[in-house]
Amino acid sequence: MFSVRTFGETTLILVPEHASQSPKEQTQAEFTEQLWVPWWWWPLGLVASSLVATQFALGISALPAWLPYVILAPVPLWVLWYLSRTTLRVTHHGPEGPALHVGDAHLPTSVIARTAVIPPSAKRAAMGRQLDPAAYVQHRNWVRPMVLVVLNDPEDPTPYWLVSTRRPERLVEAIDSAIRR
Known part of the structure; x- marks a missing residue:
């Protein structure tokens, strides 16, 4: 796989081009598509989490008013990201x-x-x-x-x-x- 050449006291190790690349770089995709959810789902998710957080803030007076918003805001963002994680790829060169x-x-x-x-x-x-x-x-x-x-x-x-x-x-x-x- 590697070739070693010695010239006097100098030794060169010749590395093939593809060996220095990561596996992702070696696999060239002709087609790639990320199946993201529609853009308008993101604001709707934040509005829904804000409504639920408002219910918690109004219903539980012992909590600081900002706490439900901080806790619940990442939930719809994570769910929408999770739903959007599917990627389609067609590769021509790979393992x-x-x-x-x-x-x-x-x-x-x-x-x-x-x-x-x-x-x-x-x-x-x-x-x-x-x-x-x-x-x-x-x-x-x-x-x-x-x-x-x-x-x-x-x-x-x-x-x-x-x-x-x-x-x-x-x-x-x-x-x-x-x-x-």
Whole structure:
């Protein structure tokens, strides 16, 4: 992996370019999307926590008036951040080769048979009566379109993945590009 060259009393250790990079730098993503909650949920969360804090401040006179606000204000911010932590990525170069990453789950593109965009009008059927219980579903209610990723792996009981995305055409294009590599 490393090559060592000696020139007289000088020894050079040649390190390959990718070895000096962190694993995140080695994995180049062709597609990346963070599934954030809508921006208007953040002020609504703060208003809701303020209303609850006001109820505590008025109901419990032994507490300092500011304490419920300080304690409850971070709660909706944490909940909204937690709901927004899902990231979609399609990588071409990584330790396991080209892959689709959805949150903590990853799927090598070698087991993907085909992909399709599920428009918002068909989402209800795809998530309802047509949903296979063995499917992997990463659904975010605030994201309307979805992508269907059909698997071709006889050892995996999961028939397909359903993934919410705001840019379904770009995700399908990135997956198809990774499959061709």
